Amino acid sequence: MIQIYNTLxxxxxxxxxxxxxxxxxxxxxxxxxxxxxxxxxxxxLVFDMIVRYLRYRGYRVTFIRNFTDIDDxxxxxxxxxxxxxxDLANRFIKEFYLDTDRLGILRPDLEPRAxxxxxxxxxxxxxxxxxxLAYQSxxxxxxxxxxxxxxxKLSGRNLEDMQAGARIEVNEKKQHPMDFxxxxxxxxxxxxxxxxxxxxxxxxxxxxxxxxxxxxGETFDIHGGGQDLxxxxxxxxxxxxxxxxxxxxANIWIHHGFVTIRxxxxxxxxxxxxxxxEILEQYQPxxxxxxxxxxxxxxxxxxxxxxxxxxxxxLDRLYDCLARIAGCRDEGRKKSAVSVKDxxxxxxxxxxxxxxMDNDFNTAQGxxxxxxxxxxxxxxxxxxxxKPSAEDLDLLQKGGETVRxxxxxxxxxxxxxxxxxESKKRKLLDRLDISVADIEQMITERAEAxxxxxxxAGDKIxxxxxxxxxxxxxxxxxxxxxxxx
RNA sequence: GGCGACGUAGCCAAGUGGUAAGGCAGAGGUCUGCAAAACCUUUAUUCACCGGUUCGAAUCCGGUCGUCGCCUCCA
Numbered sequence: 001m002i003q004i005y006n007t008l009x010x011x012x013x014x015x016x017x018x019x020x021x022x023x024x025x026x027x028x029x030x031x032x033x034x035x036x037x038x039x040x041x042x043x044x045l046v047f048d049m050i051v052r053y054l055r056y057r058g059y060r061v062t063f064i065r066n067f068t069d070i071d072d073x074x075x076x077x078x079x080x081x082x083x084x085x086x087d088l089a090n091r092f093i094k095e096f097y098l099d100t101d102r103l104g105i106l107r108p109d110l111e112p113r114a115x116x117x118x119x120x121x122x123x124x125x126x127x128x129x130x131x132x133l134a135y136q137s138x139x140x141x142x143x144x145x146x147x148x149x150x151x152x153k154l155s156g157r158n159l160e161d162m163q164a165g166a167r168i169e170v171n172e173k174k175q176h177p178m179d180f181x182x183x184x185x186x187x188x189x190x191x192x193x194x195x196x197x198x199x200x201x202x203x204x205x206x207x208x209x210x211x212x213x214x215x216x217g218e219t220f221d222i223h224g225g226g227q228d229l230x231x232x233x234x235x236x237x238x239x240x241x242x243x244x245x246x247x248x249x250a251n252i253w254i255h256h257g258f259v260t261i262r263x264x265x266x267x268x269x270x271x272x273x274x275x276x277x278e279i280l281e282q283y284q285p286x287x288x289x290x291x292x293x294x295x296x297x298x299x300x301x302x303x304x305x306x307x308x309x310x311x312x313x314x315l316d317r318l319y320d321c322l323a324r325i326a327g328c329r330d331e332g333r334k335k336s337a338v339s340v341k342d343x344x345x346x347x348x349x350x351x352x353x354x355x356x357m358d359n360d361f362n363t364a365q366g367x368x369x370x371x372x373x374x375x376x377x378x379x380x381x382x383x384x385x386x387k388p389s390a391e392d393l394d395l396l397q398k399g400g401e402t403v404r405x406x407x408x409x410x411x412x413x414x415x416x417x418x419x420x421x422e423s424k425k426r427k428l429l430d431r432l433d434i435s436v437a438d439i440e441q442m443i444t445e446r447a448e449a450x451x452x453x454x455x456x457a458g459d460k461i462x463x464x465x466x467x468x469x470x471x472x473x474x475x476x477x478x479x480x481x482x483x484x485x
Numbered sequence: 486g487g488c489g490a491c492g493u494a495g496c497c498a499a500g501u502g503g504u505a506a507g508g509c510a511g512a513g514g515u516c517u518g519c520a521a522a523a524c525c526u527u528u529a530u531u532c533a534c535c536g537g538u539u540c541g542a543a544u545c546c547g548g549u550c551g552u553c554g555c556c557u558c559c560a
Contacts, residue, residue, distance in 0.1 A: 003501080010489095012501075028560080036560090043560040073558065152488095155555075161487040162556060204558090226560030227490085233559090256560075257490085263552070267559055294508075295498070299491075300553070310497065310509050317508085324523090356499085365499050368507030375507090375524090382524045455518055462520080473522050482522085 002057065002358045004222070005298060007230060007253040008154055012360055015252070017221050022060045024220035025051065026212040026250070028229055029111070031068040032092035033077045036099050037273035038288075038303055039259040039266045043226055044105045045289060045411070046256045046297045046361075050224075051106060052409045053357055064215050065108040066208060067093055070115050070201055075190055085191050086115075099276040103285045104411045110215055114207040118193045121202045121210040125182045125195075127244045137173040139185020139198045145178045148239045154253060155231035180236050182206050205236035212250075213241065223250030227298075228265075230255055256297045263302055274303065284424075286412050287312045293363035293410045314371070316424075318407065321374040323417035324381045325400040333389040342376045346399040349373045353406045363410055370403055377403075385476070428483035434468040443472070443479050 002015040017023045027047050030040060047065070054061050068074075069089035078088040114121075125141055128134035134143050145151045145159065152158050159178055171177070181203040186192035192199040202210075212220065218241070225234065234253065241249040258265045266273045279288060291311035295301045338346075349369060356365035377399050380392060388396060407413040429436065442461050449457040462472050471484040 030560080031558090039560050041560085046560090071558090155488075157488055157556070228555070228559050230489090231555060232557090258554075258560075260553080265554065265559090269558070299498090302497090304497095306509090307497070314508055320523090359501065362499075365506070368499060371507050379524060450518085453518075459519075471521065474517070474520080475522080480522090 002054075003360055004252050004254060005360045006251075007255050010156075013252060015221070017059070018219065018251070021058070022062070023054050023222065024216045025061060025063045025222045025224065026208070026216055026220060027063070027065045027108075027223075028208060028225040028233065029065040029067050030092075030096060031071050031073055032089045032096060033071070033074045034092060034268065035095055035275040035277065037259075037266060037268075037275050038279060039226075039273065041099070041103060041276050041279075041288060042259050042292050042297075042301065043256060044100055044103065045292045047224055048105045049293065049297075049363060049410050050254070050361055051108075052411070053361060056409055057354075057358075061109075062216065063108040064110045064112065064212065066211050067096075067111060067113045068204065068207060069093065069113045070191060071204060089115075099280075102280055103276065103288065104414070112211045112215065114202065114211075117207065117211050117214065118202065120214050121206045122183075122193075122195050124206060124210045124213070124240065124244060125202075128182065128240065131243065133239075133243045134182055135175065136197050137175075139200060140173055140181055141183035141197050142174055142179040143182055143236065143239060143243070144175060145180070145239065146176050148243050150242075151178075151239055152235065154235050154238055157231070180205060180232060182240070205233055206240060208233075209237050209240040209244075209249075212237075218245045219248050220250055222252045222254055224254040224256075227255045227257055257295075257300045260300050260302045261304075263300075266303065279308070283308050283312060286414070287315055289411050290315050290367070293412075294367060296360075296362055296364050298360075315412070316421075318370065318374055318403070318413055319415075319417045319420045321378055321381075322400050322404065322413065323421055324386070325377065325396045326417060328381060328384075328386045328388055328393055328396060330390050330393050331387045333384065333387055333392075336389050336391050337383045338380055338392055338395060342380065343395060345376050346373055346395060346402075349399065350402050350406065357409070366406070367410075370407060373399060373403055425483055428469075432469045432483065434465075434470065439465065439468075439470055439481055443481065446472075447479065 003012040004015055005011070006013045015023070025047070027043075030036060036044075047063075051061050051063050067089075070085065074085050074089050078085040081088065083091075125134060128143065129136070129141065132144070133147055134141055152162070159176075163177055182205075183195060183197055183200050184203060185198055185200040191201060193201060212223070223234065223237075230253075238249050260266060261272050261274075264270065264272065276288075287308060288311075291308055292301065294311065294314075353366050353369050356362045356369060359365075377396055380388065380396060384392065404413045442465055446458045446461040449455075449461070465472060465481070466484070469484050471482050473480050473482065
């Protein structure tokens with residue numbers, strides 16, 4: 001059984017989908033006015049992993065993630081760049097797909113856009129007005145928070161506390177300072193839609209209430225987003241949705257932690273963010289995935305070059321193990337070289353991994369278990385010199401497959417290990433001033449010298465290659481080389 | 486000011502009351518002509534600090550200190 005931490009109750013709860021075996025999930029997507037940064041990547045990746053794991057566990061998942069394609073930020077940015085809001089939003093949705101496709105993020109089942117659901121939002125606002133939970137003021141419509149019992153429940157605050165320390169602008173149009181806008185009258189030149197309250201555009205919060213209701217119903221299983229969305233966005237969604245239906249909105253609220261830089265939140269306002277594509281120039285997608293999943297999704301994750309380099313070394317270690325297993329051959333060895341304890345470790349990997357992941361998607365623990373299994377399998381391959389008994393070969397191959405399958409839940413180890421290692425080698429080699437032919441020529445010369453036991457000459461060649469960044473490894477099958485970073 | 490999260494080795498990080506996973510880095514060893522890679526061994530009597538509950542606490546409770554976040558747009 002899967003346990004998930006629910007922000008609403010501040011406890012881990014068993015996942016019990018409303019419809020047996022079918023999980024309905026809504027996640028807040030981007031406001032499309034700029035490139036996505038590594039913090040966004042964490043959000044996409046966390047929910048990508050959650051969806052993959054739920055499906056792995058046999059659930060049918062309906063996954064919705066919206067695009068906010070109308071908003072003040074979009075309008076402002078569009079004005080700066082002298083393009084239409086629509087063109088700007090469309091452009092950054094395209095850029096979003098470029099980034100997420102490179103990261104291997106699965107597409108949600110539906111990706112509704114706010115601008116395509118204006119009638120649904122208007123309908124919802126009208127219902128709120130009819131229930132007297134919303135009121136028109138000038139050309140705007142506001143939600144009346146004081147009349148919604150339980151406002152603040154998700155974020156654990158009450159109206160009095162919020163007002164006391166709030167840095168809220170005085171707005172004559174609001175009856176209560178915490179009231180929030182549902183419909184905003186448009187100023188000249190701004191994008192606008194017709195409504196019973198005049199021309200205008202929807203507020204930010206109403207779109208998620210309207211679109212989730214349309215596609216998932218009045219009550220659904222999981223609503224997700226970043227921790228910064230808890231208040232006010234998700235609090236307001238609950239007020240709007242439960243306000244109209246009188247029913248619970250989402251049963252479980254999942255909020256992931258931030259990516260920080262030097263322990264400070266990465267954000268556009270602090271201008272300390274790194275875009276996904278900037279990082280992809282240096283590191284391949286699976287490195288970013290390993291970095292993200294090495295910490296539990298609710299904890300903050302500090303970004304640094306060193307952390308990514310660690311992740312890259314770790315990924316190499318996993319691929320090296322798979323390549324090593326692929327290189328094993330059965331040459332008629334009879335006796336098993338695997339201890340009972342090690343065999344047990346490999347055979348129980350899947351079960352232990354599921355136990356970790358069932359506990360609120362503990363990828364950090366899950367990864368630890370994968371590394372643990374890899375360690376054992378490396379040992380076996382080493383012990384038998386890549387020539388295991390038929391029984392051991394079977395264990396290794398099954399173990400390798402399990403590692404690959406489980407890593408796949410995090411989108412890891414999806415490449416052929418030999419291809420991964422070779423392509424990485426080539427990429428590194430491109431940065432060096434030496435060709436493969438030159439390297440192989442020098443290795444041949446060195447082999448000749450070594451055959452004559454002219455160690456000094458051989459070592460000289462090895463040193464020269466090292467200056468180019470090439471590291472030699474002498475094994476029983478001859479000399480291999482690697483590019484040293 | 487209100488609300489919340491976090492503090493585990495040199496660094497990163499898991500740990501759902503039963504005696505501290507895993508990764509990186511370091512040290513010693515096996516292998517090697519010497520190396521490298523790989524493997525083995527090793528590195529926290531202790532989990533910010535102080536009290537309490539318990540047969541038993543990194544885990545639960547109270548307090549102190551520190552860091553971060555939300556309360557304004559944010560993943």
